[in-house]
Amino acid sequence: MLVSLKWLQEYVDIEDISPEELAEKITRAGIEVDSVIDRSQGMTNIVVGHVLSKEKHPDADKLSICKVDVGTDVRQIICGAPNVEAGQKVIVALPGAKLPGGIKIKKAKMRGQESNGMICSLQELGIEGRVVPKAFADGIYVLPDDAVPGSDALELIGLRDTVLELDLTPNRSDALSMLGVAYEVGAILSRDVNFPEIKYETSKEKAEDYIKVRVDATKENPLYAAKVIKNVKVAESPLWLQHYLMAAGIRPHNNVVDITNFVLLEYGQPLHAFDYDSLGTGEIVVRLAKEGEKIVTLDDQERTLKSHHLVITNGNEPVAVAGVMGGANSEVTEDTTTVVLEAAYFEGLSVRTTSKDLGLRSDSSVRFEKGVDPNRVLEAQERAAQLLCELAGGEVLEGTVLVDELDKTPARIVISPDEINAKLGMKIPLDDMISILQRLKFDVEAKRGLLVIDVPTRRQDIKIEEDIIEEIARLYGYDEIPLTLPEGKMHIGGLTPYQQKRRIVRNFLEGAGLYQAITYSLTSEEWSQKFALKKEETTKLLMPMSEERSTLRQSLIPHLLEAASYNLARQADSVALYEIGSVFLGKTEEGLPFEEEHVAFVITGKWVDDAWLGDKRNADFFTAKGIVEGLLEKLGLTERITYEKGTMEGLHPGQTANILLDGERVGIIGGLHPSERKEWDLKETYVVELNLHALLRAEAKGVEYDPVPRFPLVTRDVAVEVDRTVPAGELEAIILNSGTKLLKAVKVFDVYEGENIEAGKKSVAFTLTYFDPERTLTDEEVANAHDKVLNALKAAGAAIR
Structure with missing residues (x-):
């Protein structure tokens, strides 16, 4: 959430506090401020200019010579923008100005003509291109006719402002609105919150005479309200509205659409405006879509709907995907004169499912998913109607066509102050608790030693006693929680013997020159039992994302071979990788996969490559066996280990050996069979897999000291x-x-x-x-x-x- 402090100042007095200090207080109270953004970015000498004349540059087709009144004098400026014209009020960077990116403006000559400054686009002032109005996306920005030459352009376009970027957790949907942030800041600073005054005159005509509303899916849409506004003049929004939207990361379009977006940001309530004449039927029906039904949304994409998607229709065809995006067939255009203003409460799960199915996420869908305030739906609609009167010359018809089956009862929580202090380990006075809750605008009353709290519906994250405890703690100050040392007997932590041995294995293998790899536990059904020391019933996912990741592995070797093949394909001529991880063999008594820890490694290519001594040797069977012998010696198991000739599918029959611990197989060493090497696109390759669980739990021979021999061998x-x-x-x-x-x-x-x-x-x-x-x-x-x-x-x- 991007919060303009200039906009926030309209609701709560923050003039006497610096942006950095405010950001620190908000963060300490529980909402992290990711960054404090100075929109002016240190720019200087940026003024309003009046283009008095424009002539074509004699030596450049795409350049124009402009005479520009900058308040103090008239200057010649060379401009390459295609939309510059005489009579425009524009933004001018004078010589000596500093622009974002370290750009400095100087007097210059362009193709022989002197230029004393630069006429700027919004992008050149550091505003992202995605939020610049489309009319000015490829050229300079044109200011209103009443802009005064020589005045501060940054102030005029809202760049003398600071924006706080809030990193909201999913439960704090209330802070996805300016009023929600104002409540929070007001509570933190103990200051009043000023709400917009909603007041406008209505027409004698009634809305119900123009539009009928029917909701067939009240579970997904328990509240739907429609207002009708006539004689609307669609035009460009006033500058203040455009730049509030741009500060919040939204591109301005026209006054009608911009008002709905403004109220979305102000109240956190999504709204939608339909062109009344495009609806054609004078009726709105909210229903579930028909399977395979289609709609072209406002982004000009055709969407195929499913039977569980909620849609707004004109009684015949969809005109909007409920809570996600409107349809192109009812879009407000320059020719629109009558608007149907929608305000609704759509079920969050329904909106999320539709948004995910269509791959379409919008500012509206995000707010519906997280939950909007049921008691602010109609208020937000009234606010938008007021602005349509003020900024679009609209005439609001009397009344609202309403379907309302929504429960708006606030949650009630009863809790003991003693319980609050006991759980926090603090001694917060009762008066302070009540004061904190009142600052949050919670209705609170102390009765018989208990706090009875009615939580406003805008705070849908407050459901249980612990939520109230958290609110009191964060606003009282987490740093006020007293410091205490733990009491009782202290236990020094450490590694278990098994963990210590695992660390020995890792250190030894890395010391031998192998690199650790971490691969997926899930593999294909074909690979799941390949090279397995022991084959048991496999475990398969019910709903795998792909066949390649559908079954739990019973050997580490296949994925290590895959990693080796991947590296060799990228010019790594020698590869030595090891992995310590679990394989999954059958099921436990509880029905869960039985995990057994194994270690495996793969080596291929040169094992010795000493250019100075001219010694080059490729890895072979005895290289792998030597690593195994060194590891087992390190674990103290040499005397209990024997080797015997072995066979395994995929390994060379003459280069394969079983590793036995007290006569039981605990591992395999082998060279990859030529046909297998061809399949993996590998050179001569050797693999080892050991049952690490068995080895690390085996009793090791203790360290014994032998005196240095005094007698000859x-x-x-x-x-x-x-x-x-x-x-x-x-x-x-x-x-x-x-x-x-x-x-x-x-x-x-x-x-x-x-x-x-x-x-x-x-x-x-x-x-x-x-x-x-x-x-x-x-x-x-x-x-x-x-x-x-x-x-x-x-x-x-x-x-x-």
């Missing part, structure tokens, strides 16, 4: 020939199980297939480390231990090389 190498299908990990397990307590470590250092090895066989070489921390081992002890390993390997079918 003894190593022995052994190479065995086995079938090429036998995993090296299986051989490693045999060695570890058969070795004595002297065997401390086993490491594969070579795998060979080829010459001197039988077809279908391979050679696997291990380094075995023997060590006793208490003494130096003898050759005989090492030989005995090593022999046991060799015998175990032979028993397993391995040939010692």
Whole structure:
């Protein structure tokens, strides 16, 4: 809501308070002021000029040489506006003037002709083009004939003004009007509010003789009022009205339309003016639209209506979409002489539904959606009728044609002052409470130790006792609430063990060179179980916005592949992404999706790229496995983890391994299958997914200190020939199980297939480390231990090389 302080001054005295101070007080009272806008923007030397003559520039087709009376003298000014003419009163920026955007006006020569100033458009004075009257949108602004040359043009066009931009919460619909803001400011400053005096003479003719009203949908429209105004002269609005509208962000059109917009801003009550002759039937019928019925609205767009849309008709066809926008077939034009002025109360939900369906939001629909004051509907109509008499020469016919089934009873709230103080933790005197409520113009009476409050219908946000408590607190001053320290035993916050471990996982993966990604939990039904460690019943949305976001995921990998593909398509040749998030597996006993936290990552492209050393290596299976091993070591789970060959649809059968925790699968490592890579448009890519929930809840091995060895280590190498299908990990397990307590470590250092090895066989070489921390081992002890390993390997079918 944009509030002109010059306009606000007409209702409440704010002359002695600065805009900044007023903005601070309004913000402290609960309505945030986003900005304080000086409409003059520091402009100087802007005066009214009178164009005495206009001649074509001899050397430029689009320029004119104008002689302009600026009050003190007559100056030659070169102007390029297409609408400049002799006899006009215009806005002139004299040499030395400062305009918005840091523009300074100087004497200049244009194509050999001297120019002593600039004739200005409104846009050049900082007014947005969308609110400039259409007649002057592409040229200079023409002032009324009574403007005095040399006088202050900024004062004349309303730019000696400050505007407050209010950031209203949805419940404060009362402040969507100047009177609503005046009530608020009056209460904050403890000052009276001056209301417009409505007074005009009516014709002897009666409105009911010209127009009939019938409402067939009283639920959606419980109140409808029509007045008839004859002998209207449609013309340009007076300058003060135009510039009040522009200050509020509304473009002026003509006096009739501008009056309805002015009252909309003043009272917060939308009105609409119909051309009586265009209605054609002398009848207004408010009903629900017929399915597929069409109307061309004032924006010249054809709208197709649905059966739940409320429309105003002439008994035959729609002439307006109720509460949203009028129809082009009943628009007020220059030829209009008789106006039907509509004021109504339309149900907010009905207006919102229609507005949303049609993709059409207006200032009127916003106010109906949030709720208008039922007791100000007819008052706003009377105010508009008065202005049509004063500014358009109209003659108001006697009476109002009215359908009224609207309950206008104010809400009553009864509350104890002690309860107010108890909930606020304050000691506000009763007299102060009553004073605050009276400043808000609430009817209040103290009875038997209770406050009986009748809330005015303009404040539709006041429904319960807590609302009254809030009103008293905010106007008494939130900063008056006493400061207290909490009592009782203090508990220091911190992370749970699970949260601490999750943080370790995140830090490790980022330290390893992966970037965190956050992807959607919703995916397509096709992707929902792709790469899932465990497949359960899927959870689908009842009303998805798209098929691509219809089902909850059971794996993190698909969306990480999508992110990798997206980045590679944009010239990122290497991608390493990880995500920690939930997958959704079946349902809990309560019928809700069961969430299980997983971690997954995807790597593709170069993993090492050292230009100085000339070392470049692409990511491979063992890069991914190394990251997993480092992470599990960090979590203290290495001794409980084993790996086995695995298979999964979409992963390469020779580059896939299951990760087992105490024999139960908790993860998968794999290279993306070539056909899958083609589908995603990826290079060689490796993925990992781990059941983080299981890993972080597993009991980790504690940190143990081993003294620095004082005695030498003894190593022995052994190479065995086995079938090429036998995993090296299986051989490693045999060695570890058969070795004595002297065997401390086993490491594969070579795998060979080829010459001197039988077809279908391979050679696997291990380094075995023997060590006793208490003494130096003898050759005989090492030989005995090593022999046991060799015998175990032979028993397993391995040939010692």
